[in-house]
Each structure stands twice: as structure tokens, then as C-alpha cells.
Amino acid sequence: MTTPLLEIDNVTYAYPNGPAALAGVSVRIAAGSKTALVGPNGAGKSTLLLMLNGMLRPASGTVRFDGRPLAYDTRSLRDLRRRVGFVFQNPDVQIIAPTVEADVAFGPVNLGLPPDAVRRAVRDALGYVGLHGYEKRPPHHLSGGEKKRVAIAGILAMEPAVLVFDEPTNTLDPASSEEVMELLDELASGGRTVLISTHDVELAYRWADSIILMERGSVLARGPPEEVFSDHGLLAAARLKPPALLDLYNELDLRGIVARGVPPKSVLEFTDRIERTLHGHVPARDETGTIYLCDADRTGGDAIRQLAEEGRVDHVGAMGTRAKEFANRERILLDYTYGVIDKCILKALIGENSLIITTGGMLDHVRHRIGEYSAESGRALAVTPVGEPGITGRCRERVAE
Numbered sequence: 001m002t003t004p005l006l007e008i009d010n011v012t013y014a015y016p017n018g019p020a021a022l023a024g025v026s027v028r029i030a031a032g033s034k035t036a037l038v039g040p041n042g043a044g045k046s047t048l049l050l051m052l053n054g055m056l057r058p059a060s061g062t063v064r065f066d067g068r069p070l071a072y073d074t075r076s077l078r079d080l081r082r083r084v085g086f087v088f089q090n091p092d093v094q095i096i097a098p099t100v101e102a103d104v105a106f107g108p109v110n111l112g113l114p115p116d117a118v119r120r121a122v123r124d125a126l127g128y129v130g131l132h133g134y135e136k137r138p139p140h141h142l143s144g145g146e147k148k149r150v151a152i153a154g155i156l157a158m159e160p161a162v163l164v165f166d167e168p169t170n171t172l173d174p175a176s177s178e179e180v181m182e183l184l185d186e187l188a189s190g191g192r193t194v195l196i197s198t199h200d201v202e203l204a205y206r207w208a209d210s211i212i213l214m215e216r217g218s219v220l221a222r223g224p225p226e227e228v229f230s231d232h233g234l235l236a237a238a239r240l241k242p243p244a245l246l247d248l249y250n251e252l253d254l255r256g257i258v259a260r261g262v263p264p265k266s267v268l269e270f271t272d273r274i275e276r277t278l279h280g281h282v283p284a285r286d287e288t289g290t291i292y293l294c295d296a297d298r299t300g301g302d303a304i305r306q307l308a309e310e311g312r313v314d315h316v317g318a319m320g321t322r323a324k325e326f327a328n329r330e331r332i333l334l335d336y337t338y339g340v341i342d343k344c345i346l347k348a349l350i351g352e353n354s355l356i357i358t359t360g361g362m363l364d365h366v367r368h369r370i371g372e373y374s375a376e377s378g379r380a381l382a383v384t385p386v387g388e389p390g391i392t393g394r395c396r397e398r399v400a401e
């Protein structure tokens with residue numbers, strides 16, 4: 001590993017009148033990584049995360065940020081917290097102001113930014129989490145998912161390099177959880193370092209590129225998810241179950257039923273692996289479906305309704321909050337609200353057409369992901385832009401031949 005951005009070196013900690021919450025923990029976090037701290041209740045995950053921005057101070061051992069040991073005077077802590085943002089498990093702990101706008105502005109105002117810069121920071125952060133239009137609303141009347149987004153916006157407004165999320169999906173419904181995880185992905189792909197704590201192994205397996213497995217205040221293992229989660233002994237010691245997809249893959253691998261390789265992380269990767277095993281290669285199909293792509297910021301609902309009326313679209317998915325708001329406004333029924341790209345690729349592979357509605361940089365992300373899949377699998381998938389000026393639904397754009 002190159003020089004870690006965050007380093008915890010042999011840290012111990014005990015709460016007053018409590019047993020050891022951290023019993024000599026050493027952990028290194030690389031810049032730009034997506035790390036999940038995984039472990040059962042009481043393993044010490046939150047305690048470890050609270051060390052990272054100085055909210056707790058180790059009884060012994062050292063925490064370093066960017067190569068320097070943390071200092072715990074007020075000024076140093078303020079500087080640190082600007083660079084290492086912390087999103088609490090329960091947003092009610094974090095939200096303090098009477099309106100969404102005032103709450104998100106709290107950090108930038110405290111940093112002493114001039115009013116113009118505060119306004120810009122609030123607008124950008126709310127836009128990022130898809131809460132434009134919520135500025136004047138009282139946060140305590142929002143849904144759990146919306147409150148979580150307000151809390152995230154409040155941290156984003158300070159533009160930290162590291163984002164720490166304690167149990168980011170706790171209490172959220174499955175769709176809201178996936179949306180928050182997609183947001184975390186977006187933040188990581190923008191170059192931020194993201195750490196989460198969770199006991200959801202399925203989520204950690206899919207999302208993280210590095211796992212730190214904890215139990216009783218100690219680190220049991222660290223490494224790539226497919227390695228850590230393939231060790232049943234370790235998981236049992238941490239009172240966890242392996243992720244279903246990986247467990248199934250490992251069982252098929254042991255029986256020699258599926259071609260070896262890096263374990264799959266999604267249904268799409270798994271089905272491809274099985275096809276390769278069955279046929280020796282990914283079979284070419286005469287007819288693949290089309291994936292239509294629509295920019296919700298530049299398209300009216302009519303173009304989409306036209307596609308549906310002409311029977312050209314079998315499934316519709318939306319990525320990102322702005323796109324979902326657009327679909328809601330235009331009364332477009334959504335089949336997919338998360339994992340949208342992979343689901344549409346799976347449908348295209350069996351000859352069905354889908355439409356992905358999204359906005360901004362996500363449009364390029366969709367083209368890139370589908371192009372990448374086409375190149376890897378050798379199956380050319382067509383992406384057809386919809387509704388952009390001068391482009392009709394029939395104008396095809398080949399992303400890979």
C-alpha cells in the first residue's frame with residue numbers, strides 16, 4: 001500500500017466503566033478507497049470510526065491523518081473535521097437547525113466562509129443529494145431517507161476528503177438503502193475516500209474494495225471482500241454469514257461446476273460466468289435488446305411516453321434522485337430504481353429493451369459501464385439516446401462492436 005491517508009496504530013479504548021471497546025487495533029486506509037468495517041453488534045466499529053475525526057481520543061496508540069498524528073486542541077480538531085466528515089447512524093443526532101437550508105449551512109458558516117460561498121456550498125450539496133426544493137422544510141418532518149440525505153449534505157458542504165458513515169443504511173428500506181449506497185459510490189468515484197461500518201455482509205461484499213472484519217474490539221481480518229468473506233471460520237468467529245452470491249459461487253467452484261476466476265459480485269457477473277462455463281465462451285446472440293438512455297434534465301416526458309406507446313420499451317429504470325423526481329413528476333412508472341445498469345444489461349442479453357433515465361455525469365457512467373461490459377463480454381450492446389435535440393429514438397449509437 002502507498003502511504004495511507006488514515007492510519008490507526010495499536011489503538012486501545014474503553015468507555016468509562018466499560019470493558020475494552022478497542023483492544024489494540026491497527027488499521028490503514030488508502031486514499032480513494034472504499035472500506036467497510038464489518039462486524040456484529042458491539043464489535044467496536046463505531047468506536048473505531050469515532051477515532052478518525054478525533055471525536056474519541058485513544059487511551060493508548062496513535063491515529064494519523066495524512067501522515068501526521070492527530071492533535072486534540074480545538075483548532076486542530078476543527079481543521080481535521082473539515083477534512084474528515086462523519087455521518088452518524090441516526091440523522092436526528094446530526095440535524096440541529098429548524099430548516100434544511102440552515103442545517104446544511106451550519107458547517108460552512110462555522111468554517112467562517114463568506115455568505116456567497118455558504119449559499120453556493122448549500123446549493124451544491126443539496127443538489128448532489130437530490131434535495132433541491134427542500135431548503136425551507138423543517139428536517140424533523142422528513143422521512144428517514146430524506147433526513148439521511150440532509151445529514152450527508154451537511155457534511156458534503158464542507159468538502160471533506162474523507163467521508164465516514166456509521167451504518168449508512170440502518171433503518172432505511174431496501175430501495176433507500178441502495179440509493180444511499182449509489183450516492184456513496186458516486187462520492188468515491190469523484191475521488192473521495194469513503195469508510196462505512198455495517199453488519200450487512202451482502203452490502204459490504206458488493207460495495208467495498210476493502211473489508212476490515214472486527215469482533216470484540218479487535219481486527220480479525222482485512223483484505224478484499226471475496227477473500228475475507230470466503231473464510232467461513234472467520235465469519236463464524238464474527239457471528240456473521242457469508243454473502244449469498246459468494247457462498248453459492250464457492251460451492252459451485254468446489255464441485256467444479258463453474259469456471260474459476262475472481263468471484264462474481266452481481267447477478268450479471270454470475271450469469272456470465274455460468275454461460276462461459278457451459279459454452280466455453282459467452283455465446284453470441286443474434287438479437288440483443290436496446291438500452292435507451294434519457295437525460296432527465298433535457299427531455300420531456302412525451303419522448304418517453306412515445307417510446308412506451310410504440311411498444312419499444314419493456315422496462316424503465318431511473319438512476320439518481322433527480323431522475324426519480326422527474327419520473328414521479330411525469331408519472332412514469334419505474335421498474336428499476338437501483339442496480340439499474342446491470343438489470344438493463346441482463347434484459348438486453350435476452351432481447352428485451354429498456355430505458356434508463358438519469359442526469360449529469362451519470363449519463364457518461366452508463367455509457368462507460370455498458371461499453372466496458374460489451375468489450376469484456378464480446379457482446380455488442382446498443383445505447384440509444386432519447387429526446388436530445390436533433391436526435392430521435394431511432395438514432396443508434398454503438399458503444400462497442
Ligand SMILES: Nc1ncnc2c1ncn2[C@@H]1O[C@H](COP(=O)(O)OP(=O)(O)OP(=O)(O)O)[C@@H](O)[C@H]1O
Binds near residue numbers: 043046048
Ligand atoms: N457511550 C458508551 N458508553 C459505554 N459503553 C459504550 C458506549 N458506546 C459503546 N460502548 C461499548 O463499547 C463496545 C463497542 O461498541 P461500538 O458501538 O463501537 O460497537 P459497534 O460494532 O459499532 O456495534 P453496533 O453494530 O451495535 O453499532 C460495546 O461493548 C458497547 O457496549
